[in-house]
Every structure is written in structure tokens, then in C-alpha cells.
Amino acid sequence: MINWSCIDxxxxxxxxxxxxxxxxxYFWTEHLxxxxxxxxxxxxEESHAKLFGEGSAEQGTLQWYSLDHWSQRLDMDIPALxxxxxxxxxxxxxxxEFLTRLxxxxxxxxxxxxxxxxxxxxxxxxxxxxxxxxxVVVSHDLLAPxxxxxxxxxxxxLHPFDPARTLLxxxxxxxxxxxxxxxxxxxxxxxxxxxxxxxxxDTRFRGIxxxxxxxxxxxxx
Ligand SMILES: [Mg+2]
Numbered sequence: 001m002i003n004w005s006c007i008d009x010x011x012x013x014x015x016x017x018x019x020x021x022x023x024x025x026y027f028w029t030e031h032l033x034x035x036x037x038x039x040x041x042x043x044x045e046e047s048h049a050k051l052f053g054e055g056s057a058e059q060g061t062l063q064w065y066s067l068d069h070w071s072q073r074l075d076m077d078i079p080a081l082x083x084x085x086x087x088x089x090x091x092x093x094x095x096x097e098f099l100t101r102l103x104x105x106x107x108x109x110x111x112x113x114x115x116x117x118x119x120x121x122x123x124x125x126x127x128x129x130x131x132x133x134x135x136v137v138v139s140h141d142l143l144a145p146x147x148x149x150x151x152x153x154x155x156x157x158l159h160p161f162d163p164a165r166t167l168l169x170x171x172x173x174x175x176x177x178x179x180x181x182x183x184x185x186x187x188x189x190x191x192x193x194x195x196x197x198x199x200x201x202d203t204r205f206r207g208i209x210x211x212x213x214x215x216x217x218x219x220x221x
Contacts, residue, residue, distance in 0.1 A: 001206065002167065002214045007186060009161040010102055011179075013146075014113040014120070016171035016193030018095045018129060023088045025194050031085055036074060060147045060174060062140060067116045079118045089126040092195075098211035099132035105216045110159055111136040112168070114145045114175075135159050146175040152182035169208075176205045188214070 015024050029048075037047035051074070058064040071078045102109050111133045113120065120138060130136055137155060144150035155161075167186035168179045171193035180187055191207040192199045200207070208214055 001208070002186065002188070002216075004105070004216045007107065007165055007167045009108040009110065009166040011110050011112045011161075011166060011168040011170075011184075012133075013168075013170035013172070013175070014111055014115055014123070017169055017190055018092060018099070018111075019123060019127070020090045020092050021171065021194040022196045023085060023090070025197070026088060027082060027085055032078075032081060035081060036076070039076075060145060062114075062143070062145050065114045065116055065119075065145065066140065067118045079122065082119065082122050086122060086126055089123050091127055091129070092190075092210070094211040094215075096129070098215060099129060101216050103132050107216070108134050108159075108161065110134060110155075110161075112139070112146060112155065112170075113137070114139045114147075116140060146170070146172075147178050149178065149182060152179065152184070173204055 012018055015021055033044055033047040033051055036042070036051060037044050040047070040050075042050065063069045067078045067082075070076075099109070109132060111130070113136075115123070115138065117138055117140065120136070124130055135158075137158065139145045139151055142151055142154040142158070144154065146152075163183040164185045166184050167188065168176065168184050169188045169190070170176055170179070171190040173189065176187045176189060187205050189203050189205045189207040191201075191203065191209050199209070
């Protein structure tokens with residue numbers, strides 16, 4: 001599925017790619033609406049509508065991913081609420097082994113995430129995968145989410161890569177489409193980013209279930 005001899009740089013998303021998206025889905029669809037409902041004496045449905053009804057136009061923007069924005073908008077300490085669920089943060093199957101093999105292969109390995117720094121911090125407090133990376137790039141620092149072309153241009157300046165010899169693995173279709181538009185040649189999605197949800201069958205990009213399907217061989221020659 002992947003011809004590793006054609007790849008020098010591997011860009012990896014965090015949530016739903018290396019880490020199980022169950023944590024994030026559970027937080028945003030269960031934990032936060034329930035906590036918000038209790039505080040404002042709303043039903044869970046009312047709470048959900050209030051939280052995501054009017055603001056959903058922001059989806060895919062930096063604001064949407066910003067915990068500060070959500071904390072301010074809801075007048076709640078969102079990082080603290082996330083920490084309550086810290087025990088639910090987990091790596092996806094074979095993710096650590098895949099990172100170890102990539103590291104041993106001496107390819108450039110860069111994390112590219114839309115997650116807010118505070119989210120990254122909470123996750124890395126539980127499972128620190130940062131040592132496996134040559135660089136960790138948070139889109140907030142580049143002032144554009146991965147869905148925008150600007151992100152890839154800024155990334156290129158920060159950490160030069162050859163798009164024709166780069167692989168991006170990401171579970172978000174709009175992100176893969178954006179990377180494709182920029183010219184990144186090798187793109188893969190995840191067929192089951194959330195271990196508690198159904199597998200996806202309608203993905204536009206080629207997908208894997210687990211990283212064992214694409215393990216690189218030993219050290220690059
Ligand atoms: Mg993701």
C-alpha cells in the first residue's frame with residue numbers, strides 16, 4: 001500500500017490517527033453537554049443544541065479547535081473538564097510500534113495537529129509520544145488550520161519537505177483534500193478513528209484500519 005522507498009517525510013495527525021478519537025468524541029458529545037446541562041438545568045438535547053447549534057459554522061476553523069475560545073464562550077474551564085477524562089486517552093493499536101519503526105528508519109517524522117496546545121499538553125501528560133518526532137507542529141502557531149493552504153505553506157517554511165516524497169496520515173477528509181491541493185503525493189486516512197464507532201466505508205482517500213498494515217522495514221538504506 002505504501003512504497004516506503006518513495007518517502008522521506010511522514011506527517012502524522014494526532015487525534016483519530018495516533019490517538020483514539022473516542023476520548024474527543026466522548027468529551028464533546030457526552031461529557032461537555034452533560035456538564036453544561038447540569039449547570040444550566042437543561043435537557044441533554046437542549047444542551048447539545050445550545051453548544052453546537054449556532055456555533056457549528058466555526059467547524060474547521062482555528063476558533064473551533066481553541067480551548068480558550070470554548071472556555072470563554074461557555075464560561076467553563078474546558079481544560080479542567082478534559083482532565084477529568086484523562087484516563088480515557090489512549091494510543092491507537094500499533095501506533096507506538098509504528099512510531100518506533102519510523103524513528104529507526106531515519107525518515108523525517110513531524111506531528112501536524114489542529115489540537116490546541118492545552119489539548120496537546122493534556123494528552124502528552126498521559127501518553128508522551130513527542131520523543132518519536134523530529135518536530136511537533138500545532139496549527140495555532142502557524143495561524144491557520146490544516147484545512148487551509150496557508151498551513152502547508154507555513155509548514156514548508158518552518159520544516160522544509162518535498163511534497164512528492166511526503167506521506168500524510170490524517171483521519172479528516174478536508175485536511176487530506178487540502179494537503180492534496182498543496183501537492184502532497186501520498187495520503188492515507190484511517191477507517192476507524194474512534195474505536196467505539198462504526199468503521200467508515202465511504203472515504204475518498206485510501207484508508208487503513210491499523211498501522212500494522214503499513215509498517216516500514218528496518219533502517220532506511
Ligand atoms: Mg484527526
